[in-house]
Amino acid sequence: MHDFLDNLLGAKLSESVIHVGLNLLLALLILLIGIWLAARLANFSERALHRAQVDVTLSGFLRNLIYGVLVAVLIVTALITAGVSAAPLVAALGTAGLAIGLALQGSLSNLAWGVLLIVFRPFRVGDYVTAGSIEGTVESINLMHTLIVLPDNREAIVPNGKVGADAILNFNRRGTRRFELPIAIGYKDDIGSAMAEIKRLFDEDSRILKDPAPGVWTGALGDKSVSLIVRGWTRSSDNWSAKTDLLRAIKESLEKAGVTLAFP
Known part of the structure; x- marks a missing residue:
């Protein structure tokens, strides 16, 4: 009777060892084959994103994200196949994910906005x-x-x-920009002559666009001067230089024409 029990226990132990060994072998195969497939799938998604003309930075990030998620799923699947209980494993992963999320809250916000900035440009x-x-x-x-x-x-x-x-x-998205210059002349000066002189300067500067058309308007009647508003459009790259050059040209041209530039 004692020998019979020993043989029975030995057979059950052997079966258990074989079962565990097969599970470990199957888990290892799932992990190895799965990682190979995950890498191929991640690379395929990256190539598809390149063909869709997605930004290189974003496509690389999404490729690594897909690969990381697939590997994480594979590890959990392999551990469950090897006989590890799923409930404590999932709970541990959830706790770790929550802790990491709280610790990296600012970084995750920057990451999320980085993706949005790259996508919506x-x-x-x-x-x-x-x-x-x-x-x-x-x-x-x-x-x-x-x-x-x-x-x-x-x-x-x-x-x-x-x-x-x-x-x-x-400042560059539309391709063109408007500038505005406030000019003040004396009450005794001819507003029409001053405006005509400024309009002549518009025609002499090729950087100032004809459409939309530039213009000069009477802005306000001050205590000691008449305010003129000068507006014009340029290409974005020419805006600063055209604006400053025009301001100097207006001063020199109006002074030559005998128009008084008012000052405090």
């Missing part, structure tokens, strides 16, 4: 913008921050969460 590299209360030229955009070069050549690294949470002004 409120500005591009080379645009002159005001973003996150910083004004300058965009040099690069990645998933975590935007690099803006200020007019004095300082660099500002602005977190994407701050960029997305504030108003974005893009």
Whole structure:
């Protein structure tokens, strides 16, 4: 009887060892084959995004995200196949995910806004913008921050969460920009002559667009001067130089024409 029980227990133990071994082997096969397939699927999705002309930074991020999620699912599946209980494993993963999410709350916000900025493109590299209360030229955009070069050549690294949470002004998006110059002349001067002189200067500068047409208007009658409003349109790249050159030309031209420029 004792020998019979020993043989029975030995047979059950052998079957258990074989069962565990098969489960481990199956889990290993699932993991190895699954990782190979996950890499192929992630690479295929990245190529598809490239063909759809999705930004390189975003396509690379999505490729790594897909691969990471698939590998995580494979690891959980392999552990369950190997005999690990699913409930504690899922609970542990949920707790770890919550802890990581709370610890990286600011970084995740920057990441989310980085994806939105790359997808919707409120500005591009080379645009002159005001973003996150910083004004300058965009040099690069990645998933975590935007690099803006200020007019004095300082660099500002602005977190994407701050960029997305504030108003974005893009000075280049439309291709053209309007400038405005306030000019004050004396009450004794001829307003018509001053306006005609300024309009002549419009025609002499090819950077000032004809459509929309530039113009001069009487803005206000002040205590000691008449205010003229000078407006014109240029290409975005010409705006600053055309505006400053026109201001100097107006001063010199009006003085030669005998028109008095008022000052306090």
